[in-house]
Amino acid sequence: xxxxxxxxxxxxxxxxxxxxxxxxxxxxxxxxxxxxxxxxxxxxxxxxxxxxxxxxxxxxxxxxxxxxxxxxxxxxxxxxxxxxxxxxxxxxxxxxxxxxxxxxxxxxxxxxxxxxxxxxxxxxxxxxxxxxxxxxxxxxxxxxxxxxxxxxxxxxxxxxxxxxxxxxxxxxxxxxxxxxxxxxxxxxxxxxxxxxxxxxxxxxxxxxxxxxxxxxxxxxxxxxxxxxxxxxxxxxxxxxxxxxxxxxxxxxxxxxxxxxxxxxxxxx
Amino acid sequence: xxxxxxxxxxxxxxxxxxxxxxxxxxxxxxxxxxxxxxxxxxxxxxxxxxxxxxxxxxxxxxxxxxxxxxxxxxxxxxxxxxxxxxxxxxxxxxxxxxxxxxxxxxxxxxxxxxxxxxxxxxxxxxxxxxxxxxxxxxxxxxxxxxxxxxxxxxxxxxxxxxxxxxxxxxxxxxxxxxxxxxxxxxxxxxxxxxxxxxxxxxxxxxxxxxxxxxxxxxxxxxxxxxxxxxxxxxxxxxxxx
Numbered sequence: 001x002x003x004x005x006x007x008x009x010x011x012x013x014x015x016x017x018x019x020x021x022x023x024x025x026x027x028x029x030x031x032x033x034x035x036x037x038x039x040x041x042x043x044x045x046x047x048x049x050x051x052x053x054x055x056x057x058x059x060x061x062x063x064x065x066x067x068x069x070x071x072x073x074x075x076x077x078x079x080x081x082x083x084x085x086x087x088x089x090x091x092x093x094x095x096x097x098x099x100x101x102x103x104x105x106x107x108x109x110x111x112x113x114x115x116x117x118x119x120x121x122x123x124x125x126x127x128x129x130x131x132x133x134x135x136x137x138x139x140x141x142x143x144x145x146x147x148x149x150x151x152x153x154x155x156x157x158x159x160x161x162x163x164x165x166x167x168x169x170x171x172x173x174x175x176x177x178x179x180x181x182x183x184x185x186x187x188x189x190x191x192x193x194x195x196x197x198x199x200x201x202x203x204x205x206x207x208x209x210x211x212x213x214x215x216x217x218x219x220x221x222x223x224x225x226x227x228x229x230x231x232x233x234x235x236x237x238x239x240x241x242x243x244x245x246x247x248x249x250x251x252x253x254x255x256x257x258x259x260x261x262x263x264x265x266x267x268x
Numbered sequence: 269x270x271x272x273x274x275x276x277x278x279x280x281x282x283x284x285x286x287x288x289x290x291x292x293x294x295x296x297x298x299x300x301x302x303x304x305x306x307x308x309x310x311x312x313x314x315x316x317x318x319x320x321x322x323x324x325x326x327x328x329x330x331x332x333x334x335x336x337x338x339x340x341x342x343x344x345x346x347x348x349x350x351x352x353x354x355x356x357x358x359x360x361x362x363x364x365x366x367x368x369x370x371x372x373x374x375x376x377x378x379x380x381x382x383x384x385x386x387x388x389x390x391x392x393x394x395x396x397x398x399x400x401x402x403x404x405x406x407x408x409x410x411x412x413x414x415x416x417x418x419x420x421x422x423x424x425x426x427x428x429x430x431x432x433x434x435x436x437x438x439x440x441x442x443x444x445x446x447x448x449x450x451x452x453x454x455x456x457x458x459x460x461x462x463x464x465x466x467x468x469x470x471x472x473x474x475x476x477x478x479x480x481x482x483x484x485x486x487x488x489x490x491x492x493x494x495x496x497x498x499x500x501x502x503x504x505x506x507x508x509x
Contacts, residue, residue: 002494004494006494020496023496024496024497024498027496027498028498028501031498031501034498034499034500034501034502035501035502036502037502038500038502039499039500039502041499042493042495042499230495231495231496231497231498231499232495232496232498233494233495233496234496
């Protein structure tokens, strides 16, 4: 048994299977950053930091004639989304029910996915996570709600990245409203904007509900890395007569090697 | 009577180096390692009216033990426990413990049997390392592969000889036929008590303690990953596209 204490939960194997399956499906639905950045791990729950290969000289010497330096590391942050489930509902799984009410699993999965994506795209200052968008040195390109003009905006963004020596292909992660607008829109002549964007980018247009507006990210690799200690897991917290309290948890660090490899498109 | 050749010479003290991994050294017994079950066992045993045929269910567990030595003699073995119930009966019909031992240097299988009705025996028989059939025997009065019974059994149901024939089947099951020949007061002919069963595996064997302790670090299974296994989604189709 590990720290997740799953074996202590009053949950049968059949119910666990349905909970895990629902959480996996929901997480994969909402997660977007993992579709555009490099992934390392899982490195284990006991991983606490990621080494950056650099040192920070220390002003005070430990003794005369000896210099001190401190290794710089990215701390691993933990995200945990608690939720509860009805024991009566879970017991139905053993009677053959395959339609358990797992709305709380879906809600917690959505929150956990948005936490990860929010930290990676926009940063999480309290946790020391620098995000793709705030780290980019490029001026954001102003966009609006006229989605028929998005090919021009995206083409301009790709040109900026190319000028900065950032090679493609590129992907664009779009907030929910942007994405829907693009999918619904055709240009003069009827060509879908969605397809046009894919042609310009050479990569995917990705639904990313945690993103404000949109961000173009190079897909050449090596620019952004998620280092996952423990990948998304479901653990057991406690139980009472009527319900069981669980949580979805992960630990991660986010490393940016090339801040120039992304460009934000934002409301002008 | 089993012919058991002594292959060990004059030095009765020097012990050989055994392999810590018993499961890799069980010769013809390898196929028996594990936990087995059957509901179609067959038993013919004596009753006052004559003999009675009954069917039984059996749970037979054979787990590897660390190699054992007697000076130069080396055994790799399985510790076993078989538990037998009759159909729709809760009480134990038969319980039996002991060891199945493979002696590579002598190409012999040795078998010990102890039952909680006051009877033990030691049987043996030759076998090739890759044999899929072998037979072991014991006889009362033998000083090496013999049968011992408590005084009542010895008077009333005296087992004079014992035979067990093992067959490893192509479908992964294994079968045994065992026969005890009993002398019973008041009967003109010896009674042939015969049990048969074919057992199907329900679980693999657990490696012996020494094998676990000496396994290379790389061979030890890593802790089970209890995550949801999301990992990278880079090569997956877009979530909506």
